[in-house]
Amino acid sequence: MARPLREELDALKQQSLLRRLREIESQPGTHMEYAGRHLINFSSNDYLGLAGEPFLCEAAKQAIDTYGVGATASRLVCGTLTPHMLLEQKLAEFKRAEAALSFSSGYATALGTLGALAGKGDVIILDKLAHASLIDGARLSGATLRVFPHNDLEKLESHLQWARETHPEARVVVVTESVFSMDGDRAPLAEIVQIKERYEALLLLDEAHAVGVVGPNGRGLAERLGLSGRVDIQMGTLSKALGVSGGYVCGSRELIDWLLNRARSFVYSTAPPAALAAAALASLEFMESAAGEARRKMLWNNLKVLAAGLPPGLTPEKLQSAIVPVMLGEESAALEASKLFFERGFFVPAIRYPTVARGTARLRLTLSAAHLPEEIEAVTQVLWELGNPGSLSGFGER
Ligand SMILES: *Cc1c(COP(=O)(O)O)cnc(C)c1O
Numbered sequence: 001m002a003r004p005l006r007e008e009l010d011a012l013k014q015q016s017l018l019r020r021l022r023e024i025e026s027q028p029g030t031h032m033e034y035a036g037r038h039l040i041n042f043s044s045n046d047y048l049g050l051a052g053e054p055f056l057c058e059a060a061k062q063a064i065d066t067y068g069v070g071a072t073a074s075r076l077v078c079g080t081l082t083p084h085m086l087l088e089q090k091l092a093e094f095k096r097a098e099a100a101l102s103f104s105s106g107y108a109t110a111l112g113t114l115g116a117l118a119g120k121g122d123v124i125i126l127d128k129l130a131h132a133s134l135i136d137g138a139r140l141s142g143a144t145l146r147v148f149p150h151n152d153l154e155k156l157e158s159h160l161q162w163a164r165e166t167h168p169e170a171r172v173v174v175v176t177e178s179v180f181s182m183d184g185d186r187a188p189l190a191e192i193v194q195i196k197e198r199y200e201a202l203l204l205l206d207e208a209h210a211v212g213v214v215g216p217n218g219r220g221l222a223e224r225l226g227l228s229g230r231v232d233i234q235m236g237t238l239s240k241a242l243g244v245s246g247g248y249v250c251g252s253r254e255l256i257d258w259l260l261n262r263a264r265s266f267v268y269s270t271a272p273p274a275a276l277a278a279a280a281l282a283s284l285e286f287m288e289s290a291a292g293e294a295r296r297k298m299l300w301n302n303l304k305v306l307a308a309g310l311p312p313g314l315t316p317e318k319l320q321s322a323i324v325p326v327m328l329g330e331e332s333a334a335l336e337a338s339k340l341f342f343e344r345g346f347f348v349p350a351i352r353y354p355t356v357a358r359g360t361a362r363l364r365l366t367l368s369a370a371h372l373p374e375e376i377e378a379v380t381q382v383l384w385e386l387g388n389p390g391s392l393s394g395f396g397e398r
Contacts, residue, residue: 016331017352028052028243030370032347039347040375042365047213047322048295049370050243050286056279063278071271076260079271083278088248090284094219095236096228097250101259102280104272106208106237109247110137112263113204113235118143118173123163125156125201127176129183132355134175134206143173150180153191160199172201173233178221179209182356182364184323186210189221193230204233212241213322218287218296241322242287244280246272299369302376306367309380311387325351326363326383334361337386344382 012018026033028051032041050056063083071079084102091100103109114137118124122143126134129150138145146163148155156174163172174196176187189205196203207220215224218241222228233255238246249259260266286292303319310324328334334350341348341363351364367376 016335030368030372030375034347037342037345039342039345040371040379041347042341042367042371042379043347043349044366044368045209045240046243047241047299047366047368048218048243048292049368050241050283053243053286055286056243056282059282060275060279063275064273067274069273069275071273073271074267074269075271076267081271081274081277083274083281084271087277087281087284090281091248092250094217094284094287095234095250096219096223097234097252099253099256100248100250101256101263101266102238102272102277103247103249103263103266104269105245106206106235106239106247107133107136108265108269109235109237109249110134110206111140112137112265112267113233113249113259114138114143114173114175115141115264116259116262117141117202117204117233118171121167121169122171122173123167124173124175125159125163126174127151127180127187129180130175130177131181131206131208134177134204138175150183151185151188153188153195156192157195157199160195160201163201164199172199173204174201175204175206177206177208177210179207179214179321179323181209181323182351182362183325184209184319184321186214186221186320189227189231190225193227197230202232203230204235205231207234207236208240209321209323211236212287212296213299217293238276238280238283242280242283244283245276246280295369299367302367302369302371302373305373305376306380309377309383311380311384313387322367324365324367326365326386328361328363329359331358331361334363337363340386341379341382344378344385346379346382348379 024032024034028046030041032039067081073079087102088100110133118141120142124138124143125146127150128147146159148159179186210220212218214221222231232251234250236248238244307319328337331352338348338350348363348365352361
């Protein structure tokens with residue numbers, strides 16, 4: 001007989017790996033009502049504080065009035081509405097690409113895109129810390145997979161050499177992120193682009209945590225480094241700094257035409273509601289405005305306030321994104337630390353296996369442009385308290 005699920009759940013609980021849902025009873029923003037408490041939220045990916053922004057809500061409401069709630073069919077049948085087309089035009093322009101395609105989520109984007117680009121006989125080479133959606137997409141594609149240690153260019157190159165020697169005719173796709181979701185650091189993109197070009201491989205760059213945060217108008221790391229034209233597949237999500245929901249790919253017209261024919265998560269799924277496309281379009285327009293640029297600057301100012309107040313040994317020399325991991329190692333230590341923050345009035349979640357490798361449990365603290373400097377100073381106080389010898393196990397290696 002198969003092992004009962006109850007036993008498996010109990011095992012998770014014993015290892016401090018059991019998860020549960022938390023019901024938040026307030027609007028998106030830096031303050032939240034949860035478990036009868038008022039907390040300051042340092043956990044969301046709403047880096048610019050846009051998810052509850054009235055002008056985005058208004059754009060969605062207007063689109064509902066015009067187009068209704070449901071899109072009624074897949075994009076290829078009768079689900080493509082004007083807001084989808086406008087959003088994709090704007091996405092291409094924003095990412096300095098020829099064309100763009102939007103999906104119902106970033107997860108669906110990764111699955112559909114990798115599955116359409118690579119198959120049996122092809123090779124996908126991933127950074128070890130690539131997001132689960134990219135790993136799942138790579139696995140589902142049926143391609144041969146190779147993983148290189150995080151940001152290790154030598155190993156990446158030796159995988160590429162191997163791929164070219166053993167699979168001379170294959171499509172080879174290198175997959176990495178511009179800002180890593182659980183570590184907050186960046187990929188050495190300029191070097192990766194040079195290497196992949198030498199081996200005539202394609203590069204898929206997931207800008208999920210860079211768009212809105214990094215580069216002029218928040219266009220991402222590729223644009224920050226002047227490399228947009230050399231990244232074959234620019235992927236991202238509409239659900240983080242952009243404050244809405246959905247995912248996208250930008251690239252050549254050929255790439256987009258191929259994906260809309262072959263990406264299964266695009267073809268075989270009902271189109272996302274027009275209201276989301278309309279809100280995402282409004283969000284992109286905001287990014288390009290002076291007000292959007294000012295909002296992004298506020299986020300970076302907040303990051304400076306945080307960096308100035310952090311205990312020593314806690315962070316990298318320089319914050320590279322809105323994501324600040326506090327490494328704790330043991331899963332139970334991360335849970336305990338998260339509890340301390342809760343008691344002090346902050347929501348800072350513990351990140352555990354399988355989101356990160358076993359023994360690398362951490363707190364993942366994220367900043368928003370909407371945090372007040374005094375809130376940031378207050379949260380750093382708790383980090384000092386946490387780092388004090390005797391309280392918990394202290395900070396591990398980063
Ligand atoms: C969040 C995330 C995704 C998935 O995007 P969703 O829109 O949330 O489905 C994909 N890649 C990375 C790196 C992410 O952090």
